[in-house]
Amino acid sequence: MPLIAKTPREAFHTFQDHLNRTLNKVLTPSRLRFIVRSARQEKTSLAFFDARSRPVAVRLPSSFWYLSLRQDLQAVPGKEGYELRTLQYAYRIQRTPSIQDEAEVRFEYVSHELDPSARWCRHHVQFHRDYQNVRDSFSPNKLHIPTGSVTVEDVIRFLITDLGVPPLIETWDGELKKSEEQFRVWTSRDVPA
């Protein structure tokens, strides 16, 4: 059953609480916050912000990695209430807090609604420019290497298992599976196990 809410704000809050609960339990005490336009509240942008509302990559505890998460969402009215659609996401794993600095790896998605003219793979991964032209005519910071839809749980799992970020709890894998299952129920999408 998809996530159904009476108002856009309720839908956003439910999703925000879900992600923050998973992040805070497994990876980081930092919390995602929303920006919303007061006049039209059916769209929102979810990210880590500093006190001046600037987007930041947060340092992961006991690690030299920084994480920036960004989700742009739209609440779409349906028969029973509002459902959530993802307009865009950008997950960045980097070595500094500034999102101005290039990430080591970034998983991105841009919806057709936001950019109808894009011809590249909308779900893709890109890598730091230091890998550019390591092999002739193959630049991983420019190529839109296709992926499936990448979840926040996927990114957390990658940080822990491949980049060695220590999880906050031993049962992190089970927590991520539960979190993914909830996302699967809400969105009726397939999430890789």
Added chain:
Amino acid sequence: MSTQVAIEINEEPTENGFLELSEQELFELIDTGAREGLGMTGEEYLRRLREGTIERTGPNGYLAHLSMLAALLDY
């Protein structure tokens, strides 16, 4: 590399996990972000976004940040 300082966000769960901004405040946030992150004014950024001459994502994370703020203004 920029000199931006790391700021950890360690807030307790609150009802106001929302930052609600007027249209004018959103324009101001875009202007500040465009100047800090891309070295151009917010007006220029939005014009280039409208013309399709600037990417919505890229190595500089401000591209995605500003694109998402612009989407709130239906750009």
